[in-house]
Amino acid sequence: MKLTTSKGARALALVALAATVSACGLPRSGPNKREIYAGSVLNEGDAFIVSVNSRVTRATSVMPAYGFGAAFQSAGVVGSDLIAPGDVLAMTIFENVKDDPLLGNTGQRVSALEQVQVDGQGYIFVPYAGKIKAAGQTPDSLRQIITKKLDTQTPDPQITVVRAAGDGQTVTVSGAVTGQGVYPIERPTRTLTAMIAKSGGIAIEPAVALVRVTRGNQTGKVWLQDLYENPSLDIALRGGDEIVIERDQRAFTALGATGAQSLVPFESQTLSGIEAIAQVGGLNTSLADPTGVFVFRNEPAEIANTVLGRKDLRGDQRMVYVLDLTQPTGMFEARDFLIRDGDTVYVTEAPFTQWSKTINAITGTTTAATSLTTAAGG
Structure with a gap:
């Protein structure tokens, strides 16, 4: 009878100690499901908590729209041959005279102008032809202009114009x-x-x-x-x-019972809930509650109204999307639900986790106390 009483007393003491340790606030990765749901609008909180289904997935599948106007x-x-300010031209002028050419020395019928710079206003200078507007011309049209200007000064000049590598x-x-x-x-x-x-x-x-x-x-x-x-x-x-x-500068934050807790950059144009969890090493199998995967987001009023079936919301709304991976279609919903820039993906701990931590804390405390007693008695 005394033995039974002693066992009962020890059990009561263990329960009391467990309650005391639990009340002291054991370490944990964040709020539990009950605490998150306590912040719901239905409980006079300021966040809308929504279970993800195919309708919600369609309403929230919004990605940045990029493109050219x-x-x-x-x-x-x-045009590859269109002359522009800054271009460098090379010109060769052939004259049909032998004794007294316009541009070259006596007996020199060919004159080369190899570095003719088109100035900022688009003009070039050619000896005896003067200042000519070159920008906007093709080499052939410019050749005709120069030929016309020189034709009155030297008989039948033959001119070639070559544009350099388009530096302008x-x-x-x-x-x-x-x-x-x-x-x-x-x-x-x-x-x-x-x-x-x-x-x-x-x-x-x-x-x-x-x-x-x-x-x-x-x-x-x-x-x-x-x-x-x-x-x-x-x-x-x-x-x-x-x-x-x-x-791409987009990123999401991973917290809770995941393989890693950090700011995670996107690795593709689109990122699903499943892919986001995979990027941080998946769920922590010893801690995570697969029924409690939450996505926290500030949702534009237009999307929030569509998700909630309302028309009266104005401004960004705090939304908490719930992914339950244990449901028959839970994995599909998580695969189709898109994560967006700035989202927080949070995984709650399983209910037994705190109890396990409590037991470990008690076991550790008891072991320490026994060791101290043994040492004192020794």
């Missing part, structure tokens, strides 16, 4: 490319993809590469993969264009 797409390819029509390529620099628009590099290839190609993963083009006060941006897959996005370039290759 009409001004970019309607621009035709620049250049673009700047920078960012995550192999060879940053200023490149001329030449016949092989008159389009965006050709110019990227000319610069040596990109230096980051194609899946996270964005291509930004600035022309004057207009800017367009596309995914590199979309550029390669959609020929209509391969816009024609113009002198002065600035091309920047940059890494």
Whole structure:
């Protein structure tokens, strides 16, 4: 009878100790499901808590829209021989006189002008022909103009005009490319993809590469993969264009009972709930509650109204989306639900976890006390 009483007393003492240890606040990775649901609007909180299903997935599947405006797409390819300010021209003039040529020395019928610079206003200077507007002309049309001006001074001059490598029509390529620099628009590099290839190609993963083009006060941006897959996005370039290759800056935060807790960059254009969990090492099998995967997000009013079937919400709304991976279609819903920039993916701990921590704390405390007693008695 005394033995039974002693066992009962020890059990009561154990329960009391467990309650005491639990009340002291054991370490944990964040709020539990009950505490999250306590913040629901239904409980006079300030967040809408919504279970994810196919309707919710469709309503929230919104991704950044990138592309080039009409001004970019309607621009035709620049003529490869069109002269522009900054170009360098080479001219050769043949004169049909032997004794007293206009440009050369006596007996010199051929005169070469190898470095004729087109100035900032688009003009060049040719001896005896004077100042000529070269910008906007092709080499052939410029040849005809110079011939006409010299024809009255030397009989039947024969002239050739060659444009150098298009130094006046250049673009700047920078960012995550192999060879940053200023490149001329030449016949092989008159389009965006050709110019990227000319610069040596990109230096980051194609899946996270964005291509930004600035022309004057207009800017367009596309995914590199979309550029390669959609020929209509391969816009024609113009002198002065600035091309920047940059890494996608979107990221989400992973917290709770996951393999890692950190700020996680996107690794692709679209990222599903399942992929986000996989990126951080999956659920912690010794801690995680697969019924409690939460996505915290500030949702625009338009989407929030659609999700909740309302029309009265104004401004961004705090939304908490719940993924239950134990449901028959839970894995499919998590696979289809898209994570967005700035989301917080939080996995709660399983209910038994705190109890296990409590037992471990009690066991550790008891073991320590026994060791102290033994040492004192020794």
